[in-house]
Amino acid sequence: MKALLLLLVLVPAAAGAQTFSQRGFVEGAGVLFPQEAPNDSTRAVGDLRVRDEVFYKPAPWIQFAAGLDLRANSHDRVEKSWRVDYSDRGVRDPRLSVRRLSATLTRGGFTLDVGKQFIRWGKTDIVTPTDRFAPRDFLNVIDTEFLAVSAVRGVVQVGDETFEAIWAPRFTPSRIPLLHQRWTAVPPAAAAIPIADIGASLPAGYEAGVRWSHVGRRIEYSLSYFDGFNHLPAIRSEVSLAPPRIAITRLYPSIHAYGADLAAPTPWFTVKAEATYVTSSSELSGNDVASGNDAADDYVLYVLQLERQSGEWVFVGGYAGEAVTRSRTSLVFAPDRGLSRAVVARASYTLDANRGVAFEGAARQNGRGMYAKAEYSQARGQHWRATLAAVAIGGHADDFLGQYRRNSHATLTLRYSF
Amino acid sequence: MNRFLAFVIFVIFVSSRYAGGGVAYAADDARTIVTEAQHRTDAKSQRYEGVLQVFDAKGKITDKRWTFERLGSHGQSRAVLRFVAPPEVKGVALLVVNHPDRASDQWMWTPAIERDRRIALQDRSTRFFGTDFSFEDLEERDVNQYDYVLLGEESIDDGPSWKIQSTPKRTRSSQYTRSIVWIRKDSYAFARIENYVKDKLVRRLNYSDIQNIQGIWTARQLEMFDLTRGSRTRLTLEKLQYNLQLNAEDFTLQAIRRQ
Numbered sequence: 072m073k074a075l076l077l078l079l080v081l082v083p084a085a086a087g088a089q090t091f092s093q094r095g096f097v098e099g100a101g102v103l104f105p106q107e108a109p110n111d112s113t114r115a116v117g118d119l120r121v122r123d124e125v126f127y128k129p130a131p132w133i134q135f136a137a138g139l140d141l142r143a144n145s146h147d148r149v150e151k152s153w154r155v156d157y158s159d160r161g162v163r164d165p166r167l168s169v170r171r172l173s174a175t176l177t178r179g180g181f182t183l184d185v186g187k188q189f190i191r192w193g194k195t196d197i198v199t200p201t202d203r204f205a206p207r208d209f210l211n212v213i214d215t216e217f218l219a220v221s222a223v224r225g226v227v228q229v230g231d232e233t234f235e236a237i238w239a240p241r242f243t244p245s246r247i248p249l250l251h252q253r254w255t256a257v258p259p260a261a262a263a264i265p266i267a268d269i270g271a272s273l274p275a276g277y278e279a280g281v282r283w284s285h286v287g288r289r290i291e292y293s294l295s296y297f298d299g300f301n302h303l304p305a306i307r308s309e310v311s312l313a314p315p316r317i318a319i320t321r322l323y324p325s326i327h328a329y330g331a332d333l334a335a336p337t338p339w340f341t342v343k344a345e346a347t348y349v350t351s352s353s354e355l356s357g358n359d360v361a362s363g364n365d366a367a368d369d370y371v372l373y374v375l376q377l378e379r380q381s382g383e384w385v386f387v388g389g390y391a392g393e394a395v396t397r398s399r400t401s402l403v404f405a406p407d408r409g410l411s412r413a414v415v416a417r418a419s420y421t422l423d424a425n426r427g428v429a430f431e432g433a434a435r436q437n438g439r440g441m442y443a444k445a446e447y448s449q450a451r452g453q454h455w456r457a458t459l460a461a462v463a464i465g466g467h468a469d470d471f472l473g474q475y476r477r478n479s480h481a482t483l484t485l486r487y488s489f
Numbered sequence: 490m491n492r493f494l495a496f497v498i499f500v501i502f503v504s505s506r507y508a509g510g511g512v513a514y515a516a517d518d519a520r521t522i523v524t525e526a527q528h529r530t531d532a533k534s535q536r537y538e539g540v541l542q543v544f545d546a547k548g549k550i551t552d553k554r555w556t557f558e559r560l561g562s563h564g565q566s567r568a569v570l571r572f573v574a575p576p577e578v579k580g581v582a583l584l585v586v587n588h589p590d591r592a593s594d595q596w597m598w599t600p601a602i603e604r605d606r607r608i609a610l611q612d613r614s615t616r617f618f619g620t621d622f623s624f625e626d627l628e629e630r631d632v633n634q635y636d637y638v639l640l641g642e643e644s645i646d647d648g649p650s651w652k653i654q655s656t657p658k659r660t661r662s663s664q665y666t667r668s669i670v671w672i673r674k675d676s677y678a679f680a681r682i683e684n685y686v687k688d689k690l691v692r693r694l695n696y697s698d699i700q701n702i703q704g705i706w707t708a709r710q711l712e713m714f715d716l717t718r719g720s721r722t723r724l725t726l727e728k729l730q731y732n733l734q735l736n737a738e739d740f741t742l743q744a745i746r747r748q
Contacts, residue, residue, distance in 0.1 A: 336609035488576035
């Protein structure tokens with residue numbers, strides 16, 4: 072960790088302009104919720120984030136990347152400790168965390184990335200079923216952010232073919248909503264019963280994946296295989312009556328995922344499609360889980376998406392579907408599946424060089440859940456940008472989206488980039 | 490003159506038939522001129538730092554900067570353009586793979602979401618990151634992808650120039666129906682390009698501050714006018730170099746993902 076801090080502080084002064092780059096921002100956001108939630112009466116939340124990332128290339132064949140995040144939040148979303156967090160395994164956002172820390176070596180068509188890094192698979196945008204090495208921070212389910220994973224990633228590019236192999240020795244879970252806050256929807260009947268998070272059973276094994284991609288003149292496609300753990304947890308709950316309490320444990324099933332994605336430009340629009348078949352072992356990972364405890368479904372998750380730019384407009388729209396091939400009775404936190412069986416769409420319009428508007432929405436095909444987001448953004452000068460967003464969520468309590476119907480909100484974000 | 494140059498629609502054109510009014514010259518004359526203009530810009534590689542000023546219809550200015558590197562020439566080249574300012578778009582990169590017989594392939598890397606995206610052909614008429622250049626304008630095009638007609642001679646900025654009409658061949662997908670190109674007679678450098686959609690003039694690119702850089706006459710300033718929006722973008726080339734040592738592995742999808 073000291074090495075990282077030293078790199079962030081000293082490298083800018085020591086490195087030449089051609090081998091060093093840096094970017095970062097300071098961002099403040101205010102969120103207003105018109106309604107109280109059963110488990111959360113707070114209606115105004117303030118958030119502050121500072122990010123700094125540096126990239127240093129001392130020689131053509133090697134590059135280092137490092138990034139730090141500093142956070143503060145008015146609603147107990149951030150740890151109080153000032154330790155520098157590397158693992159991203161905490162329930163809350165760390166106060167100070169290593170966002171990335173990696174080395175990239177290249178030789179010819181071979182690239183090797185080692186360290187904490189971002190790995191993205193897939194081609195679709197709003198829902199990405201094959202994106203298995205991309206856990207997210209879901210403390211706010213609508214406004215999420217990707218988390219880096221610690222991994223070794225080798226890529227060989229030969230002509231139009233790319234072969235990729237990943238080995239992640241240490242599992243990084245997605246960060247799920249805090250139990251005492253509004254993004255954990257509590258049924259009214261259970262609102263009076265205390266819920267306790269008694270922790271997570273984090274798998275100790277490694278994760279691995281391979282991917283082959285082809286870039287053709289008229290089509291791009293990939294096939295992938297993932298052997299690891301679902302970064303979205305299954306939830307085991309235990310109810311005790313005296314005293315009344317619901318104890319929650321987060322468990323991360325071992326899964327195999329077979330994926331495929333493609334992008335095919337046509338004269339009218341670009342067709343993007345992505346699908347994954349996820350099959351789980353019959354046991355949950357974790358030492359405290361009894362053998363034979365079925366807890367995760369086998370399912371196919373797929374997306375068909377159309378994309379088109381026209382003038383200043385960018386349109387993305389499609390359908391996300393799911394087919395469960397083996398159902399097991401388990402409680403899961405699964406936003407990817409929660410956005411399936413739904414029509415999803417996004418449109419953005421560039422007003423001018425500094426201003427833009429965007430609209431995004433999803434509606435479940437059974438009509439039981441929907442969300443819509445409208446955003447206006449304006450830059451001022453070289454550094455400042457203000458963004459005003461309004462999110463409307465509606466539906467029924469038994470739907471993934473509908474359960475957040477009291478969480479419609481407005482956000483004002485002010486960012487200074489440097 | 491600036492070859493790929495970036496935005497330079499390096500385009501040029503030759504036609505076996507005459508399409509305009511006035512005196513028609515032999516199509517071979519036009520192609521010869523354009524071929525010579527292309528030949529004079531041959532270079533194994535190019536690098537520059539671009540300073541952009543985007544003027545909206547009200548005259549308000551937005552500044553941007555990018556670095557540009559190209560390996561190879563004309564229809565056989567690869568180019569990477571990477572924003573370095575303003576800070577919020579630092580690291581955004583565009584990879585352009587040019588082909589001698591068809592439109593280029595383009596991918597854009599967006600570091601904020603750690604994803605690359607292929608820019609589809611039908612999307613290339615849109616503006617590139619708030620500038621008045623479209624994605625298509627960033628391609629380097631080979632002389633053989635167009636048909637040409639020599640329309641005559643005119644002076645641009647007091648420089649006698651050939652006026653040539655270019656029309657994309659059927660194999661060459663383009664948002665523009667045709668273009669009128671002015672090439673300076675003294676240096677074979679591009680002086681102006683006007684791009685038409687059907688009969689409507691939609692974009693005009695002016696070349697100025699033409700200097701001899703390592704034996705290649707190059708416009709150090711390019712100004713693209715979007716006549717529909719009433720806006721314009723001025724691109725100034727700084728630290729321009731030709732024939733420098735660049736590595737092929739820096740012009741791949743994997744490479745643009747590196748920051």
